Amino acid sequence: MSQLNIFGKELELCCSSPITGAYRDGYCNTGINDVGTHTVCAMVTDKFLEFSKSKGNDLTTANSYYKFEGLKEGDKWCLCVSRWIEAYEAGCAPNLILEATNIKTLDYVSFENLSEYKA
Numbered sequence: 001m002s003q004l005n006i007f008g009k010e011l012e013l014c015c016s017s018p019i020t021g022a023y024r025d026g027y028c029n030t031g032i033n034d035v036g037t038h039t040v041c042a043m044v045t046d047k048f049l050e051f052s053k054s055k056g057n058d059l060t061t062a063n064s065y066y067k068f069e070g071l072k073e074g075d076k077w078c079l080c081v082s083r084w085i086e087a088y089e090a091g092c093a094p095n096l097i098l099e100a101t102n103i104k105t106l107d108y109v110s111f112e113n114l115s116e117y118k119a
Contacts, residue, residue, distance in 0.1 A: 003029050004103040014041035014100040015076035018069055028078040028102045036080035039102035042094040043119050046073045051092045081108045095119035
């Protein structure tokens, strides 16, 4: 069964190039094996990428083990909801693709706060 987005409709694709999601299926699906709750579909910015790197999660450097080429500004990526909240509180949260943001995100962030960042 398909998961839902924050509007209660079928979750849309976040990105297939680069391939994203906890399950590397392009969707911000979540489940028991998604330790980081990768439910937020974001359009990353340089400001956010620098912030994430400062927190110990370098998303810009390629990692061949995971077949990860590194992100650049404008890429779409399923972020951990906790990292997006940190960035939000620090004033550097990236804009979101709400139709591709999992409804599970609403367990952590209000619909109103997410809507402020609609891409």
